[in-house]
Amino acid sequence: MTNSGGTSIIFDDWRSISFAVFMALVGYSVMVTVPVLSTALVQSLGFTEEQVGRVWGNDMLGFSIGAIISALSVARINRRHLVMGGIVLTIGANALCMFMVDYETVMWLRFATGVGSGIFTGTAVATLGATTKPVHAFNILMLGFSFSAAGEIYLFSQLSLNGIYWFFIGSAAVCGALLRWLPSKSLNAEELRHQSEIDDQSEDWRVPIAMPILCLIAVCFTYINIGGYFTYIELAALDEGISPEWVTLLLTWSTFLAFAGCLLAMVCARFGLFRPLFVALLSMAVLVGMLSGGITNINLAVSLFAFMALWTFADVYQSSMMGYMDRRGSLVALLPGVQGFGQFIGPNIAASIIGAGLGYSTMFLVSGSMALVGMVIYGGIFFYMHTRKPTQVEAVKETP
Secondary structure, eight states: OBOTTSOBOGGGSHHHHHHHHHHHHHHTHHHHHHHHHHHHHHHHHOOOHHHHHHHHHHHHHHHHHHHHHHHHHTTTSOHHHHHHHHHHHHHHHHHHHTTOOSHHHHHHHHHHHHHHHHHHHHHHHHHHHTSSOHHHHHHHHHHHHHHHHHHHHHHHHHSOHHHHHHHHHHHHHHHHHTGGGSOSSOOOHHHHHHHHTOOOTTSOOOOOTHHHHHHHHHHHHHHHHHHHHHHHHHHHHHHTTOOHHHHHHHHHHHTTHHHHHHHHHHHGGGGOSHHHHHHHHHHHHHHHHGGGGOOOHHHHHHHHHHHHHHHHHHHHHHHHHHHHHOTTOTTGGGHHHHHHHHHHHHHHHHHHHHHTTOHHHHHHHHHHHHHHHHHHHHHHHHHHHHHSOHHHHHHOOOOO
16 A cells, blocks of 8 residues: 555555454453453352452463563564464463363463463554554554454353363464465564654654653553453452343443444544543543442443443553654554553452452452552653643654
C-alpha cells in the first residue's frame, strides 16, 4: 500500500493488519476469559480459589516475559521466526496441560504457555503500531476484542477443560498457517521518517523518555485492577449465591460492551487523551469498589457491563498516548508485557487477600484502588506537559 506521501508501507496492507489483529486476539484469549478458566480449574481439577489465582497469575507472568522478549527481538530478527517459536511453545505447553494435572506442574506449564502467547502478541502489537494510523489499528483491535471475548466466554463455559486447551492449540495453529501475512522486517529509515511526521497537534508530544515509561507504569496499575477483578468476579458472585447461569449470561453479554467502549472513545476524541482517561479510571475504581458492600444480580450487571466498556475505552487512550510519545515503537511493543505483568500481580494480590481470610470485599477495595493509582500517574504526566516552559519543549528530543 502506498500512502499520500508516496512511501509504500507493508504494515498498512489489510492482510498484515488483519493477521496482527487476529494474532493479538489469540494471545489475549486467556486474559479475557480468566473468570471462566478459574471456574474450570476449580470444577475439573479441584484447585482451591487461591490456587487458581496463582495459576492464571503465572500464565500472565509468562505472557509479560514473552512480550518483553518480543520487544527486545522484534527489530533484530525475522518476525516470522520469532512468532513461530512462540506458537510452538504455546501448542506444546497446552498439549501437556491435558496430561499433567498436579498443581505445581500446571503452574509451570501455564507459565510456558504465557511466554509463547506473549511472544506473538507482542509482535502483533508492534506490527499494529508500525501502521501509518496506529490509533485506527488499535481501535480495530479493540472492536475485534469485544466480539471475540464474548464468543470465547460463552464457548469456554460449554467446553471441558481439555476442550479449552484444544481451542488454544487450534487458534495458535491457525496463526502458524497464516504466518506469511506477517511482514518479516521492521520499518526502514524512510518509513520511520514518514511515521515521525504524523502527529496529533492537540498536544506537544515531544517528551523525555521518562514520560512513556511512566505511562507504562500507569498501564500496569490499571491492569492490576483488571486482573484482580476479572479473575475473581465469577467466583465472588457464586460465593454470594448468584445463579451460575446468570453469571455466565452477564459475562458473555458484557463483553459486547467493549464495542460501545470503542465507539465512545471515538466520540470523546475531541476532548483530548487525558481528560477522558481520567474519567474512565475513576469510574473503573468505583465500579469495582462498589462490590465490596455485597454482590446482587443488579450491581453485578451494572459493574460488569460498565467495566467492560471502560476497559476498551481506557485501552484505546492508553495505547494511543504511548503511540504519540514513542513514534519508533520500542516502548509501545512493551504494552502487552506490562498488561500481562499487571494481570500477574493483580490475581496474586487478590489471592493473598483471600488466602488471609479477608474476603472478597477487601479484595474489591484493594483492586479498585489500583485504578486510582494509575489515574494519579497520568495526572502527573498531564501536569508536566501543561506547565513546562516553551524553551523546555523545544529542547526535548523525540523518544528513541
